[in-house]
Amino acid sequence: MKKLVMAAAVIGAFAGAAQAQTSVTLYGIADGNVRFDHTNIGTLKSVGSGGESGSRWGLRGSEDLGGGLKANFILEQGFDIGDNASPQGDIGRGSSAGLGGSSTAPHTSSGSRIFSRVATVGLAGAFGEVRFGRGYNPLFLVQATADPFGAGLVGQTSNVYTSNTIRNDNAVYYDTPRFAGFQLSGVYQFGESTTNSTVTQGKRGNDRYGAGATYVNGPLYVGVGYEQIKSNTEAYRQRTGDVAGTWDFGVVKLHAIYWRTRNDNPAATAISLHESAWSAGVTVPFGAWTFLGSFNRVTDHSTANSGINLGTPKANFMSFGTRYSLSKRTILYMSYARFNLKNGPNGNPFVGFSGIGDASNSGLYTGGNLFDATGRNNVNPYSYEFGIRHSF
16 A cells, blocks of 8 residues: 555656646737728728737647757647638638649648747757747748738738748758857748649749748847748749838837748739839837837739830838837737839839738728729728737
């Protein structure tokens, strides 16, 4: 009997130690707003979800394996607070242009995801961290970190950056340790082309790889990102790069971003995407208030538009916003943004234009609401929203 008691005590001690070395955290954000979008058909009104930050809940866990090695996982699910739908939920098959989106193009499923935002598992140690699954793209993280709106609200600078892959499926990620302020990140997404029986693809069709390099030193942040995507047949590629930086003076924070993307599709009937964009912005804290603003310009260099307009298609994008902190976890927010479109054929200023988005693109605004029956644009679109975000 004594042996049984002692064995139970030893097992309990080991279980307690194992539990102490493992942690799982439940976290999330609930974000709702009222949004107004001025388009060709008038002002559209809607209750949105995820204006400042995408509404979500998630589980984050870590186990100490000893010797400085840890096993980590993140499972994060998005939701729409307005109708309980699942954002990022569709699993697509890629675009007709032969370049898959961030969704897994070769897979046949058209249903919804679970843990649609992030689902990764990996190991971390003195070597850095390796993860597998669906996570954030380094190119996007460079831009989002330097965006005064933090890739949220209708004022986000992402509205002028086309081919902005936010997440990758079927991917391997690696982050180096941060050394003297420097860190390198990389991702390789497997297109898994051989699983697609409906499209003739190359061996590495729809594969993509990307990298990012960041430097942080006190008030200074600098980042560089790159991504390359191979077409289904590997006949051409799409390349995107960005460089961004911020400097925090305390009373004001300055932001700057430059972005360029090019699609080398040789097909005469295809839209050859070639655009550049830049942004300049400020963040001004004032007590519980934070004021945000940016000016952005995107220029379409695509051969698809040459010779059919009076000048190079371009657009200016102006935005401002405010946040008010009710507590560390709850904020009120407002944002306004407007496009001024110039020199576009049939009113379409540049190839990648699709509308004004926020953190979850939850408004009613779509690119199709910009044009009349003749396909000509007769409105410079603008949007504004008011909302509340609570994190837990």
